Amino acid sequence: MSTLSALRTAGPDTDRTLRRRRIRQKWGHPWLYLPLFGCLLLMVAPFLWMLSGSFKPEADIRKVPPVLIPGSPTLANYRELFSSLDFTTMFANSVIVALAVTAGNLLFCSMLGYALAKLDFRGRRAVFSLVIGTLMVPGLVTFVPLYVLVSNMQLTGSLLGLILPFLAAPFGVFLMRQFISTLPDELIDAARVDGCRELAIYWKIILPLTRPALATLGIITFLGSWNNFLWPLVVAQNESQYTLPVGLALASSGQDFTRFGVLLAGAVVVLLPVMIVFLLFQRQFVAGIATTGLK
């Protein structure tokens, strides 16, 4: 403080440098904002175009120059989407499949992750290497035999065929094991002394402490399932099992492509729920993703 006032009395010149420095500290490089806002506009432009177009009558979408706020907003595109394409069923399918896949991964991956991180058993190393060794296996390698398997199990006609192959993903085991390894051993030993049974330790002690990692895995798994395309495309046989991406992709490749409004409304239905959840929880979301990258 005293140096500050001393500097201030030194003259108008230092006063200006000081103010500049303070601005620098608060704002960084002021000239960077303009290009960054330009980039931001480019990044979100497709979403603005989508949202605005989905509420426009067909003729207005093609109007030049385009307007952001629709002059005569309409819900016709959405009405069309849900009446002629049965997006209600597809939406429900997407939700059911994503929830089931997420629940399965949270449970099964945390169970195995705990065993691999904290329990002393024979075969532990072998199991770990086997599971981690398949981290890089692309879905492309397994989809043909999976199709043969699932269709021989008579599951191609049901949602189970969309859920079962994704219930246990190696990535989840990796994430869970890494996180649970950081929990102190003393906790578990203390529980054993108190007579807590092994499975109860997992359920009552480990699982509650693993909540941050479970949240991250849950987000990643849910998004992966919601956005998954190749497998549902291969396995879903008729419209009653389509998920949203399958329904939207097939609609866009058919005769309907000329109708932008309906397609854009379809994209909104696929994207908006995820975006809203992301915007609400973006802090936790981003923190979770960032930590998975650092481990």
Added chain:
Amino acid sequence: MSTKTLPGRDAHEPRTARPERGAGRRRLVLRSTARGRQTRAAWILAAPFLALFLAFMLVPVVWSLLMSLTDTQSVDLRTPLNVSFTGFDNYVRLFEDEQFVHALRNTAVFVLVGLPLTLATGLAAAVALNSGIGRFRAVFRVGFYLPVITSVVAVAVVWKTLLEPQAGLVNTVLGWFGIDGPAWLADTRFALPVMIVMAVWRNLGTVMIIMLAGLQSVPRSLMEAAELDGAGAWQRFWRVTFPLLRPALLLTAVTTGIGYLQFFDEPFVMTDGGPLDSTLSATMYAYNQFGNGNYNVASAAGYVVFVLIIALTVLQFRVLRDKD
């Protein structure tokens, strides 16, 4: 470690350790039962995952390899064992098929151009947000990350309308500057580059978020020391910051690369592999073969991509790992 005998435990377990035996023996029995209990618990906890993993991962991985060495067709669906072994015929056929070679070339371009661009733009965005600006950081972060969470199918549909030659926003904006935009997705010169731009747009946020976390963990004292030693901003970044970011960058590069090598949703929605196969990807080729009932060829193509994934990963470890 976790099997150590705990004080006071002996008193609780008179049945497993008979008191008339020596102390050493008692400890041994105790240890083995504690371990036995852990082993049993571990396998119970592992069983559900491993059962699913065996059925839906290990078996298909091996099966797919075997299938790629046979003449399996869709007619063999109900009798998958009733096929004959053909050695590497499918692989030879694949590489003799010009369409597959073309698809591999497209995939290679997509990865070799798209991946470095994604990493560079993501890193640049992270540095700009971390040390370039002081305000609105959260706004930029959310905006740049937003495309990451989206479904490729949905954004491909949106981009397809954006790029529509007559009414699309892109050509309208270009028209304001007197530029007559091409029919992007119907032009062999532009279709694949457009998909690369879309992939960069969609994925740079992942790199940015992970790099931001890395940048924030660089100790301030280290930067100050480098500054005192007379290192300029550019030098400080490449000599001090970048080496610290490298492990995280490597991980993102590997996972993004694995995704890029399998790109499929974009051409499926936007071009169906056209025009003239200029956007046909390896995955799309495999999917088409599968659709034609050639399960053996589809599996072989899958394995070729798998080998490429391994090669790319090894290459990235070579290039990006610590050099000491």
